[in-house]
Amino acid sequence: MKKLLLLFSLVCFGQLNAQCTVTITGNTNICVGSCTTLTAGGATSYQWMPSGATTSTISICPTNNTTYTVDGYGSGGCISTQTISVSVNPNPTATFTYALSSCCNQGFFTDNSSITSGNITVWNWTFHSGYPSSATNQNPGPIYLNYGLDTVCLTVTSSQGCKDSTCMLVNETIMSIEKLSNSLSITIYPNPTSDLFFINANTTDKLTVDLFDVNGKHVFSTSVSDKENINVTPLDNGAYTLTIKTTDRVINKKLVILR
Numbered sequence: 001m002k003k004l005l006l007l008f009s010l011v012c013f014g015q016l017n018a019q020c021t022v023t024i025t026g027n028t029n030i031c032v033g034s035c036t037t038l039t040a041g042g043a044t045s046y047q048w049m050p051s052g053a054t055t056s057t058i059s060i061c062p063t064n065n066t067t068y069t070v071d072g073y074g075s076g077g078c079i080s081t082q083t084i085s086v087s088v089n090p091n092p093t094a095t096f097t098y099a100l101s102s103c104c105n106q107g108f109f110t111d112n113s114s115i116t117s118g119n120i121t122v123w124n125w126t127f128h129s130g131y132p133s134s135a136t137n138q139n140p141g142p143i144y145l146n147y148g149l150d151t152v153c154l155t156v157t158s159s160q161g162c163k164d165s166t167c168m169l170v171n172e173t174i175m176s177i178e179k180l181s182n183s184l185s186i187t188i189y190p191n192p193t194s195d196l197f198f199i200n201a202n203t204t205d206k207l208t209v210d211l212f213d214v215n216g217k218h219v220f221s222t223s224v225s226d227k228e229n230i231n232v233t234p235l236d237n238g239a240y241t242l243t244i245k246t247t248d249r250v251i252n253k254k255l256v257i258l259r
Contacts (some may be wrong), residue, residue: 022041022081024068024083025038026038030088031090032090043080047071050068065086068084070082091115092120094165095154097110106143107142107143107144111156113156120156120157121157123135123137124154127152130145130150131252134216149171150171151169152168152169153168187200188200188255192255194258194259197232199224199227200226209230211255214238220235240254240255240256
């Protein structure tokens, strides 16, 4: 009888002193306005604070740095507590200015973006009809723009991965070169083409020709004179942006390869 009582006491003591270890996983660095998910493990039931949730996983959208605590309860009456701190990082504010040259369709862009803490480390520029069509340096230029309105966008990213974007209509009206008697006139033919095409230009300048696919990837480059044929046989079927440059001017055209 004494042996049975001793065995019963040992079992009860072991249950009351059973141990469990709760863990918390999840993204602990987010941006203002973002949400994240925290997941607890290592127990059978949970109690979160300050949310009051009793599920193992919670979705949170804190507006400032917050510490979360979870109590985990396991078999045998074990209790374990774990905490985790979630940092809320500021978003940058994207903004820029630009200046246009007095000739040659050139634009120069200056990043004026700011952030309250941390640093901006990535700049992604897009120039809708410019050449090049994108840039990743902080202050790009010269960018060759078509005359008239052009959409320029800037996305900046902080060291914590927080982003902001802005777009601006740039009005290239410094000079109306297209109205001058020596304006650059470009015709490409045949278009669509299956293998060769020609450029008819009213200039004796050497022409630098670049082709970009629909994803903006540079796929072809050459230098030709007026009415010299260009062989695009190695390229796949599709629509391409054709950028033609002289010493001081640039024109964008569409070229379709169809076989």
